[in-house]
Amino acid sequence: MSDHHETVRSVLERYGATYAEEARIPLKDKPAPLFQLLVLAMLFAAPIPAATAVAAARELFDAGWRTPQGLLDSTWQQRVDALGRGGYRRYDESTARHLSEMAELLQDRYDGDLRRLRDEAGGDADRIQDLLQEFPRIGATGAAIFCREAQAVWPTLRPFVDDRARAGARAAGLPSARDALARLVPSDDLARLTAALVRLDLDDR
Incomplete structure (x- = not known):
């Protein structure tokens, strides 16, 4: 031992x-950083190097899109350009669309707060992963990435x-x-x- x-x-x-630290997400049990972690998990969904996903996340956050509403206030082209600056090119156009769909669903179903998703799941890790997979481009791998990092601020996942x-x-x-x-x-x-x-x-x- x-x-x-x-x-x-x-x-x-x-x-x-x-990876949240590398993407400069000040992870706390609050709506904005949890949303940013969900964005990062989505970016990891494409078959690209981890460093590229992190760089693309930084570009999105540096542009000021750190909340669901902030991202929805951006244009598709602005998101494509930010993803491109991060080197996230082959999947930039579809991802720019999926990002807005994800933010819209988060706003509509959980009022922009992923803690509501956690509470709906009763804190159960399997149920949290199932609910996360209802977001665009978040499959089993993306949900696992989110939970792996979120356990830092969601003790119920540990x-x-x-x-x-x-x-x-x-x-x-x-x-x-x-x-x-x-x-x-x-x-x-x-x-x-x-x-x-x-x-x-x-x-x-």
Whole structure:
């Protein structure tokens, strides 16, 4: 077990930033940052490098579209241009459309607040993932990405360890079982560890 803790320290030192942190999302249990995390999860849905999805998210947020209404106030062309600046080109036109559809659905169904989705799901991780997949371009992978990062501010999701994080754990020689992995870090650090393991798995590939 001591060897596992040393491995965790090494993994966190090298890969420890969450994707939300990299995208400059000040993640809190508040509507705006949760919306931004949903945007990031959507951008990860396309078969593109993670760095490109993060760069595109930064461009959208730097343009001021950090809330559903803010994004809806933008034009399709403005969103296409921002995605292009982030290098998100092959999927920029369809994604620009899906972003507005996602923001509109979030406004209409949850009054712009993903905490209402969490409450509707009763805090259950499986149900939260099911509801997230009702948004455009958010499939099982996107929903898992959202939950993996959101567990930093939604304790009811913990411990959330998706398939990619488990693959990273195996590559690092760590236990891949959810509860065993969770015991290696304080609960509020699990989002960092799972993100780090995903990065490790991507490097390993």
